Amino acid sequence: MATPSPNISAPLFAVLSPAGAAAIAVIAIWGEAALATLARTFRPLGTKQQTLPLKERVGSVLVGHWQSDLDGEAEEELVVALVAPDAAEISCHGGRSAVARITQSLAREGCVLVDPALYVARSTCDALKLQAMERLTRAKTSLAAAHLLDQTRGALSSAVRYMIDSLERGDVAGARRQIKDLLTTARQAIHLTEPYRVTIVGRPNAGKSALLNQLVGYARAMVFDQPGTTRDVVQVTTALGGYAVEISDTAGVRETSEPIEREGIERTLASIATCDLALLVFDQSAPLTADDQAFLAQVLPRLTAALIVVGNKSDLPPQCSFEQLAAINTTIARAPSLSASALTGAGIRELLALLEKQLVPTPLAQGSPLLFSRELEQAFRQILAALDQSNDPRAIARQLAELLARS
Ligand SMILES: Nc1nc2c(ncn2[C@@H]2O[C@H](COP(=O)(O)OP(=O)(O)OP(=O)(O)O)[C@@H](O)[C@H]2O)c(=O)[nH]1
Ligand SMILES: [Mg+2]
Numbered sequence: 001m002a003t004p005s006p007n008i009s010a011p012l013f014a015v016l017s018p019a020g021a022a023a024i025a026v027i028a029i030w031g032e033a034a035l036a037t038l039a040r041t042f043r044p045l046g047t048k049q050q051t052l053p054l055k056e057r058v059g060s061v062l063v064g065h066w067q068s069d070l071d072g073e074a075e076e077e078l079v080v081a082l083v084a085p086d087a088a089e090i091s092c093h094g095g096r097s098a099v100a101r102i103t104q105s106l107a108r109e110g111c112v113l114v115d116p117a118l119y120v121a122r123s124t125c126d127a128l129k130l131q132a133m134e135r136l137t138r139a140k141t142s143l144a145a146a147h148l149l150d151q152t153r154g155a156l157s158s159a160v161r162y163m164i165d166s167l168e169r170g171d172v173a174g175a176r177r178q179i180k181d182l183l184t185t186a187r188q189a190i191h192l193t194e195p196y197r198v199t200i201v202g203r204p205n206a207g208k209s210a211l212l213n214q215l216v217g218y219a220r221a222m223v224f225d226q227p228g229t230t231r232d233v234v235q236v237t238t239a240l241g242g243y244a245v246e247i248s249d250t251a252g253v254r255e256t257s258e259p260i261e262r263e264g265i266e267r268t269l270a271s272i273a274t275c276d277l278a279l280l281v282f283d284q285s286a287p288l289t290a291d292d293q294a295f296l297a298q299v300l301p302r303l304t305a306a307l308i309v310v311g312n313k314s315d316l317p318p319q320c321s322f323e324q325l326a327a328i329n330t331t332i333a334r335a336p337s338l339s340a341s342a343l344t345g346a347g348i349r350e351l352l353a354l355l356e357k358q359l360v361p362t363p364l365a366q367g368s369p370l371l372f373s374r375e376l377e378q379a380f381r382q383i384l385a386a387l388d389q390s391n392d393p394r395a396i397a398r399q400l401a402e403l404l405a406r407s
Contacts, residue, residue, distance in 0.1 A: 011037050013106050014116040015099060016089070025094045027102055028119045029111060030087035037109050038088055041068050042080055058082045066092070068105035075101055126404040128157045128376075135193045135372060143242025144192040150367050156376075159369035160400050167397035172387065175396070179384045182369060186377040188360065189370035195237055195244035196359045199271045199305075202281030203295050204228050204252030207312040210342035211281060212236065212249040215352065221249045228252065231264040233271055240352065241360040248275070253295045269302055277306040277358055279351075280332070284339065285316035288324055300331055306358050309337035310351065315344050379403060 011031035017024070029038060035054040044064035059082065066076040078092040092098050103113060125133075132151035139145035151157075159182060166175040200208045204227030212221050212234065221234045234249040248271050251264030272278055280299070282292075309332055311322060326333035336354060340347030364370060371377045387396050 009033055011106075011109075011111045012114045012118065013103070013111045014114050014119045015103065016116050016119065017094065022094045024091050025099045027090040027092070027099065027106075028087065028116070029090065029106065030084075030119065031111075032086055034086050034088060035082065037106070037111060038080065038090075040109065041066055041105055042078075042090075043067050044080075054082055054088075055085055058085050066102055066105065068101075068108065075105075078102075126154075126157050128160065128404055129154060131376075132156070132372065138193070140195070140237075140244040141239050141242050144244070146366070147189070147192050147364060147370055148372060151370060151372055155367060156369040156371070157404060160404055164397045164400050167393040167400070170393060172393050175393070176384065176387055179380055179387070182371055183377070183380055183384065185364055185368070186371040186380070188362070188364060189372050190374050190377055191243050191359075192370065192372050194374065195246040196240075196277070197246050197248065197271075197275040198277045198279060198355065198359075199248045199250060199268075199275040200279045200281060201250055201268060201272055201299055202252060202312075203283070203291060204254055206252065206281045206283045207342045208252065208281050209234070209249050211279070211310065211312060211340070212247055214340075214342045214345055214348045215247060227254070228256070228258075228261050231260055233264075233267050241356040243360055245355075245359065253298055254291060255294060269298065272299060273302045273304070275305050277308065277355070278303055279308050279310055279355075280335070281310045281312050282320070282325060283313050284311035284318050284320055285313040287319045288328075293328065296329060296332070300329060303331070307331065307335040308351070308354060308358060309335050311337065311339045312342055314339040314346055315341040 009032055011029050011034040013027060013029040016026040016028055035058075039054050042062075042064055043066075044062040061079060061081045063079050064077075066078055068075060076092050076098050078090055081089045081091070083089055090102065092102055107113065129152050132148050136145060136148040136152055139148055159178065163175045163178045166172075166178065200212055202208050205225070207223075209221035209230050210223045213219050213223065216236045216238050220236045222229055228251070230249055230251050232251070235246055236249075237244055237246045239245065250268035250271055251261065253265050253268055256262055256265070278299075309322070309325065311318075311320075311325075322337050325337075336358070338347055338350055338354060340351050342348075371380055383396060383399055386399065387393075390396055
């Protein structure tokens, strides 16, 4: 005889409280059809309709009675909490017969009795999922939201559980590989929750502020035909390739004894030290001078980030070339470069494309586990270091488990 195929959309239910042990018993029912099933047998007080739109009352707690036979008597008084569009918790009298009556009635409706641990696992939200949820509420782009949503659904949590399993089995090499894989995308993944920082630097009057305005598409920074116009760091946040990017326009760097300008230049230098990418802007319509050398001597030692060299004012006759610039310094020689005009907009589209390519070289795979914050990246670097030094894989497994645990 053929076995009947299981109904895969049947709601599941579980008795959460031990039978006959407490005054109140709680039965959970969940699954896509859970509330529709409940509506057939549960009558909230004050309603006579046969089918109630319970889905519209999610979040509320209803008092009523159980009535598995529509023409019969009310069988049990109970309270139903509609906890989700696909889940409810039924509280009834704690006695065995009351619980049996409801569970038998649910079984007759086609629901499947399962272990209560399944319900707990379904509703348990670990600390990593919670962190992702919190970040999701502040996501700046739809791409960031999509990747964070994956993490709220457990992409990272599952990867961490997998690492724990590997360590518990004594597969240290496997766990190390999994952690390293996760760390390879971390540099990019942290920018799902924190913008990339791009700093525009150059000598006064090179056209930095005009370039910022072109990049963001509106007149954010003041542009003026006077060296030393920008005094403080001017920041604008935009999006490139689905990532938030904060662009900083800075005070032009030169030798000066003027205290406010000097303070502005200090801020420029601090901004260079912390950015992810620097746009080094030259005025290619002016010949290179000793001041350029002095400027580069101040800026380049502080630069650890990626670099793009921009020859601005390409609408004017050229007075210096990229070859001359490259001859000054090998860091500049190795950097990608392009010509642009912040006045006419020539080369700006290419510059934006180059910026995107430098900042976001590879797209992150959909659904993949991601270390979406600097804190998480640091935690996994420490765990990797601990794994390299320790001969107790289970202790490392416990450290990983702590990342999942809610305080
Ligand atoms: N012809 C031409 N002029 C430009 C271009 N970009 C900027 N300028 C002009 O150059 C002057 C200086 O521009 P800014 O953007 O203020 O220069 P800056 O580098 O921000 O200068 P500081 O703030 O003093 O460091 C202004 O008169 C701009 O109109 C360009 O691509 N072509
Ligand atoms: Mg300026």
